[in-house]
Amino acid sequence: MPKKADPNETRSPSELIDARIAELTDWRGPMLARLRALILEADPDVVEEWKWGGPVWSDAGIICTGEVYKKAVKLTFAKGASVADPKRLFTSSLEGNVRRAMDVAEGGKIDEPAFKALVRAAVEVNRAKPPKT
Incomplete structure (x- = not known):
């Protein structure tokens, strides 16, 4: 269950993500850290946020x-x-009209070049349809 946002929280989103990774003492911490690193490598302009009790x-x-x-x-x-x-990284929410997700289980392998390409493609979709202000 995601933790509710604390209105008195003074840590930055990046620090909150670091803390989430650190509290996951099994395989999930290193996996989340690796996926985060790949996202940051794929898009140097990425902004880390903390919403809905987790990293965004x-x-x-x-x-x-x-x-x-x-x-x-x-x-x-x-x-x-x-x-x-094209590499079929999305593994869940495949029937939806908007979102898609990928689940990585313990021992799961990540096709790193394909994952980075997926992140860059997602950014291009965002840039093609900027958010309403």
Whole structure:
């Protein structure tokens, strides 16, 4: 269950993400850290945010959220249905009209070049349709 936002929280979103990774003492911490590193490598302009009790990565809109479950680390791409996924990295929410997600289980392998390409494609979708102000 995600933790509720504390209105008195003084740590930056990046510090909150660091803390979430540190509190995950099993395989999920290193997996979330690796996925985060790949997102940051794929998009140097990415902004780390903390929303809905977890990490969010944005560039011209939300790229994806990071959720941690008992058996998976899940990245939900906000506009995933509009993002080309030639390597079929999306593994859940495939029937939806907007979002798509990828679940990485313990021992799961990440096709790093394909994942970075997916992140960059998500940014391009965001930039093509900037958020309303």
